[in-house]
Amino acid sequence: MENIQVAVRIRPDPEPSIWAIHDQHIFLNNQMRKPPNGQGRTTFAFDHCFNQDSKNTDIYSKEVKSLVLGSTNGINGTIFLYGQTGSGKTYTMLGKENDEGVLLQSFKDLFTKIEADLNKTYVLRCSYFEIYNEQIFDLLKPSSKLQETLQVNEDQKKEFYVKGLIEQSVSSINEIFDVLKRGEINRHYAQTAMNHNSSRSHAIFRLYVQSITNNFIRQYRREQSQHKFPTLEQLEAENNNQLKGAMVTESVLNFVDLAGSEKVSNHFEDAEIQETNRRVKEGQYINKSLFFLTQVIYLKAEDKGHVPFRNSSLTKILKSSLDGTSRTLIILCINSAALHFDYSISTLRFGMNAKKIETKVLANINYQNDDEALKILLSDYEKKLHDYEKIRVEEKEGFEQQLNQLQNENQQLQNRITNQNAQNFKCIPKLYKEITWADRFKYDLHCSGAGDILVTNQKIKKPPQHDCQGKLVLSALKVSEQNRKTLISNYELVKNQYLQLNEFYNQSRLKIQQQYEQIQFLNVQYNKLYSYTQEMQQQLNFDVKLLNTQELHQMIQFYQSQLLKLQIEQQDREQTNTQDLKNVYNIEQFKLIDSSSQNQIDVQDYQQINLDDIMYANMVEVEMVKENEVDQSIESEEFFKIEYPTYLHHSNNITKPSINETSSQQIVQDLSEINFKTVLQSFISEMDVLQTSNSTHHKNNSTSCNKKQTGKYKTPDKMKKQSTSQTTIRGKQNIEPTRQSFNNIPKPKVRPRPSGNANEELSMLLNNAEMKARDFQHVGQKILTIDKLCYKKCLKNYERAMNVKEEACLKNCLAKVINGIDFLHNLNNKGGLDRAPFKTEGGFWSK
Ligand SMILES: Nc1ncnc2c1ncn2[C@@H]1O[C@H](COP(=O)(O)OP(=O)(O)OP(=O)(O)O)[C@@H](O)[C@H]1O
Helix, strand or coil: CCCEEEEEEECCCCCCCCCEECCEEEEEEECCCCCCCCCEEEEEEEEEECCCCHHHHHHHHHHHHHHHHHHHEEEEEEEEEEECCCHHHHHHHHEECCCCCHHHHHHHHHHHHHHCCCCCCEEEEEEEEEEEECCCEECCCHHHHCEECEEECCCCCCCEEEEECEEEEECCCHHHHHHHHHHHHHHHHHHCCCCCHHHHHHEEEEEEEEEEEEEEHHHHHHHHHCCCCCHHHHHHHHHHHHCCCCEEEEEEEEECCCCCCCCCCHHHHHHHEEEEHHHHHHHHHHHHHHHHHHHHHHHHHHHCCCCCHHHHHHHHHCCCCCCCCCCEEEEEECCCCHHHHHHHHHHHHHHHHCCCEEEEEEECCEEECCHHHHHHHHHHHHHHHHHHHHHHHHHHHHHHHHHHHHHHHHHHHHHHHHHHHHHHHHHHHHHHHHHCCCHHHCCCEEEEEECCCCCCCCECCCCCCCCCHHHHHHHHHHHHHHHHHHHHHHHHHHHHHHHHHHHHHHHHHHHHHHHHHHHHHHHHHHHHHHHHHHHHHHHHHHHHHHHHHHHHHHHEEEHHHHHHHHHHHHHHHHHCCCCCCCCCCHHHCEECCCCCCCCCCCHHHHHHCCCHHHHHHHHEEECCCCCCCCCCCCCCCCCCCCCCCCCHHHHHHHHCCCHHHHHHHHCCHHHHHHHHHHHHHHHHHHHHHHHHHHHHHHHHHHHHHHHHHHHHHHHHHHHHHHHHHHHCCCCCCCCCHHHHHHHHCCCCCCCCCCCCCCHHHHHHHHHHHHHHHHHHHHHHHCCCCCHHHHHHHHHHHHHHHHHHCCHHHHHHHHHHHHHHHHHHHHHHHHHCCCCCCCCCCCCCCCC
């Protein structure tokens, strides 16, 4: 007694395996997946457990080999591949290139043993069929007859057999491979053509093994191996004495690739399956056959009376193998991933149940007399002949069918070619029209026309003579050749024109490029000028704006008020010193002589005006006339002229050409308070002299004093004369400053001293000094007036320039005006005058 062998194999999967293997145990890896509550055991023990790394050779050598080789001793063997779809059943059975399946390894092993065993002669037959929806399809039939289903019948001995199933005799490993290959091709064909889903069918490869042992057989076999087939008479004659009886063994090996063991419910879950009754039926049949298979195995092993082999085609066919005397191996295939846990558990439980089954393995050995043994061999021989004949006929039929098919196809193709040629010929003119000139020349007139037409520049390939359309083609070619020549000549013409145009175009482009560059350059220039003009415009606007401001008026008002103030002071003094001071300077008597009328500058000459001209043009002469002469005898009562200080003409590089070097190198002096103090000091020293000379000299004092004054103060006549000359001679020469003129700064006028003591003289001197100081003040005021007049003049000139509205003139003029203003500004800074009429916080004169 021995149990059904059960082995489990885990299919490799990219996902981690939830199953672990240790020796003969397979168990759930708790770390990967927790066992479901109440679902029973998750650890199983089998005869062999193969992990993901196992190869088909491992499975074969450990489980399958002994079972297969037992067939040579008359022991039936059945190998079931059980498991869900995609779990590796077919892989285990048939394998891949680098991992040969157990079936091929079995064949190899078997034939190796058979060939090595010289005491026996083996008769091998095989069949390959599929049970699909309880219907049997012979996979070794020609594909044309593949759809024929076979029936399972029962013979007189109550044995089931598949009626009409091909049992192909095989005598070598190659022959059995060919059979297997044919069966596989038909299986795939059935899958596509007949819509047999291989995973929902049971595929059974069956190998019948018969062995005969005796001398006769050995001899027969030897002859057979040498391809010498002795006749029966020969055999009987030659070996009559050797036929003493033989041992005959018979066994069947079944390799069963079962359908996927999924539950029927799963099929129903599939929407597609729900819609298709066929699929539902498949599932039902699969589960039914698997259930009955399990039941049969179990009942037979338990020996509990009636075993319902008839319930399914699978059990009927496998009856001889499952009668409890066969070796049975179940290889459980499971997927390792957690996703398939339920199916894997189901498979493992099936294996556990199957493993409990005990079988009594018996060898099918019959001792036959020689005649019987000979009959076996003869039947095998005949069968082989029959098979060959059958195959030959089938092949012949197949070839004939193929031939007919090919002939039909050939005819159809020829018809298509003829039609296509006719269409192509029609298309030639149209094609030539459609092909553009450019295309033709581009491709060197390599036009493909109808059929085999090929036109090149060099030669025309003629179509084959047997071409029924030859004439048509030739005429088409002639036309095309003429067209080609015309096209070439036209092309040359157009090409020349194009070259000329191209040259012209290049020249024009060069010209345009140059012009463009010039425009660019001019643009840059223009932009520069424009920005400069803008700048100048802004500057002019700014200056004009400034000049137009009220500040000027305020300034004038300021000076007027100053003058008024001085006038009032003067009058006050007049009142208080009527006796002593009869000479009152009337500021209003200052005669401002505007020389603008005499110095009209032509608009056209503005650009030629230099700064000196402006400055000299701006100079004015001031005549100061002393009015209300009280005492004509007093020498000090006289007209005097105020001349410009020298520095007026030396600052800002303003030099008069007539000025000699000595005068230009004079030390700049001004009318500042310091000068005034110096002068005052000189008078004080005069006073000292007077004091020391006492009264004895006082009478001469005035004389000496007058004498001194004579050089510096002119008599009224002289003054008048001078005045006249200055009035008549205006301009540059007239106002040319000299050293002498600077020295002519008005000295204090000595007032007539009443006779008396020294104290009285002193007080007189003081009075004189005071008057002199006032005179200096007047001089200062006068300069202010001059400044003002200068400024007015400048403004006038500027306005004139503005009228010209020529930028160059304006610019030139403005520069001069600004220089003039600067000049005055410097004067203001240098002059020591106690006022800064042009200074403002914002830098009034800033450029
Ligand atoms: N041990 C293995 N090693 C490598 N690949 C395998 C292995 N087992 C199975 N495969 C691969 O898994 C896929 C499914 O295997 P297979 O067709 O043998 O499953 P099956 O159980 O026969 O499925 P079905 O029931 O649909 O016929 C195949 O591509 C196969 O090559």
